[in-house]
Every structure is written in C-alpha cells, then in structure tokens.
Amino acid sequence: MPDVFQVLADPTRRRLIDALREGERSVNELVELVDIGQPGVSRQLAILEGADFVIVRPEGRRRLYSLRPEPFRELSQFVTAYRTIWEGRLDRFAAELDRRRKNNKEKRK
Numbered sequence: 001m002p003d004v005f006q007v008l009a010d011p012t013r014r015r016l017i018d019a020l021r022e023g024e025r026s027v028n029e030l031v032e033l034v035d036i037g038q039p040g041v042s043r044q045l046a047i048l049e050g051a052d053f054v055i056v057r058p059e060g061r062r063r064l065y066s067l068r069p070e071p072f073r074e075l076s077q078f079v080t081a082y083r084t085i086w087e088g089r090l091d092r093f094a095a096e097l098d099r100r101r102k103n104n105k106e107k108r109k
Contacts, residue, residue, distance in 0.1 A: 004075060007051040012036060013044050017067065020054065024066040 008014060012034065019025060019033040031041050045065055048054045053071050057064045 004051065004071065007047060007053065010044070010047075012040070013048055016041070016044055016048065017053065020065060020067045024057070024064045026062045026064055028062075030065070 008017075015034045016030060019030055025033070027038060027041055027045065030045070031038050034041065036044075045054060045056075049056055049065075051071070052068055054065045055068055057066070
C-alpha cells in the first residue's frame with residue numbers, strides 16, 4: 001500500500017478529496033471543480049483509488065467516485081496518538097513564554 005502521506009502530499013489530490021467531501025462525483029464534474037484536464041484528473045483518481053482513498057462506481061458510461069471513510073479514520077487515529085505529545089510541548093512552550101513575559105515586565109519596572 002502506498003504511503004498515505006505521499007498520496008496526500010500532492011495538492012491536486014487534496015483538491016480532488018476536498019471536492020469529493022460533498023459526495024459522489026463524476027470525472028467530468030471533478031474536472032470542472034479542480035480546473036485540470038480530464039487525463040490529469042483520471043490519473044490522480046487512479047492513484048487515490050490505488051491507495052484506497054476513493055471507490056469508483058460505474059454507471060453506464062460514467063464513472064462515479066466517492067471517498068472511503070476508512071483511510072481518513074486511520075489517519076485521524078494516527079494524528080490523535082501524537083496530539084498528546086504536541087499538546088504537552090505546546091503547553092510547556094506557552095508556560096515558558098508567560099514566564100519570560102513576566103520576567104521582562106519585572107525588569108522594566
């Protein structure tokens with residue numbers, strides 16, 4: 001399976017994902033929304049499909065794409081696991097800034 005972060009690093013693929021957040025869309029609808037030619041959109045959708053971010057549903061001659069929720073849940077769980085580390089560090093950073101501000105105010109008096 002491709003690296004999730006490499007897949008999401010591409011701005012075009014992120015725009016396609018944003019466009020699909022509102023629901024299922026055809027390739028032509030996505031072409032209009034992201035303002036990229038059909039071959040480029042199809043290529044990016046194939047990458048997203050290969051990484052299991054989207055599913056495709058044929059409807060006659062059209063292909064309709066929609067987001068799969070599972071990879072986004074996994075991504076959320078990954079980020080949440082590190083959130084406590086970030087929050088702790090940010091809390092310590094904020095406390096240090098407050099301490100320095102207080103020291104600077106006292107020095108100016």
